[in-house]
Amino acid sequence: MLLLFLVAFETKLHIPNWLMVVGRMHSLFLHFPIVLLFIAFITVWLPQKDGTEELFLIIRLAAALSAVVTAIMGLLLSLEAANNGSTLQWHKWFGVTVAVTGFIFYHFYTRLLNTKISGRIYTATAALIVIITGHLGGNISHGENYLLEPIENKEIKRAPLEQAMIFDDVIKPIFTTKCANCHGNGAVKGGMCFLSSTGK
Numbered sequence: 001m002l003l004l005f006l007v008a009f010e011t012k013l014h015i016p017n018w019l020m021v022v023g024r025m026h027s028l029f030l031h032f033p034i035v036l037l038f039i040a041f042i043t044v045w046l047p048q049k050d051g052t053e054e055l056f057l058i059i060r061l062a063a064a065l066s067a068v069v070t071a072i073m074g075l076l077l078s079l080e081a082a083n084n085g086s087t088l089q090w091h092k093w094f095g096v097t098v099a100v101t102g103f104i105f106y107h108f109y110t111r112l113l114n115t116k117i118s119g120r121i122y123t124a125t126a127a128l129i130v131i132i133t134g135h136l137g138g139n140i141s142h143g144e145n146y147l148l149e150p151i152e153n154k155e156i157k158r159a160p161l162e163q164a165m166i167f168d169d170v171i172k173p174i175f176t177t178k179c180a181n182c183h184g185n186g187a188v189k190g191g192m193c194f195l196s197s198t199g200k
Contacts, residue, residue: 002072003068003071003072003096007075007096010075010079015076020076023073023074023075023077023078023079023080026070026073026074027137027141029066029069030070030074030137032062032066033063033067033102034134036059036062036063036066036067037063037067037102037105037126037127038130039059039063040056040059040060040063040102040105041127043056043059043060044112044113044116044119044120044123045123061106063106064099064102064103064105067101067103068099070099071095071096071098071099074092074095075092087136087139088140091133091136091137091140094136097133098126098130098133101126102126105122
């Protein structure tokens with residue numbers, strides 16, 4: 001309920017400095033729910049063994065609670081408005097979805113377990129949502145398309161020296177490769193945006 005309240009009234013909230021510290025711990029804490037959610041999701045795919053139900057119950061509860069806490073931390077961090085691009089908005093909504101998904105999984109686990117196909121479809125979809133959320137978070141922290149950057153062909157075409165324009169061929173490529181990842185349309189860190197298409 002606290003998470004949904006924060007989502008509904010985030011534009012009207014003013015948080016004290018000590019809560020900003022809690023928000024900034026989002027990137028430290030977020031790895032716990034990712035691992036716990038994946039472990040919890042796998043239990044639907046594995047054969048059930050006697051004596052494991054209590055352990056799996058604790059894992060599901062810890063996954064759901066840590067996902068909600070992480071989403072709340074992320075919302076608090078987003079209120080600082082240091083980064084207000086579209087990537088942040090998508091990451092925020094996917095993060096809330098992950099928390100709600102974990103909550104639903106915890107409460108309806110028995111029903112999902114009893115209908116194996118539904119349970120497997122639910123957990124596969126939920127795992128995909130977690131991956132997309134993590135990918136968007138990586139883009140915010142490390143720059144656009146952080147995950148796939150190593151396999152992309154980013155060869156820069158260089159103009160012949162006699163035809164080179166100072167800004168377009170010398171300065172703009174530097175901004176594009178070094179600045180646009182964190183200050184482009186998807187991520188506007190510090191309120192600064194470099195539009196690589198216009199060079200402004």
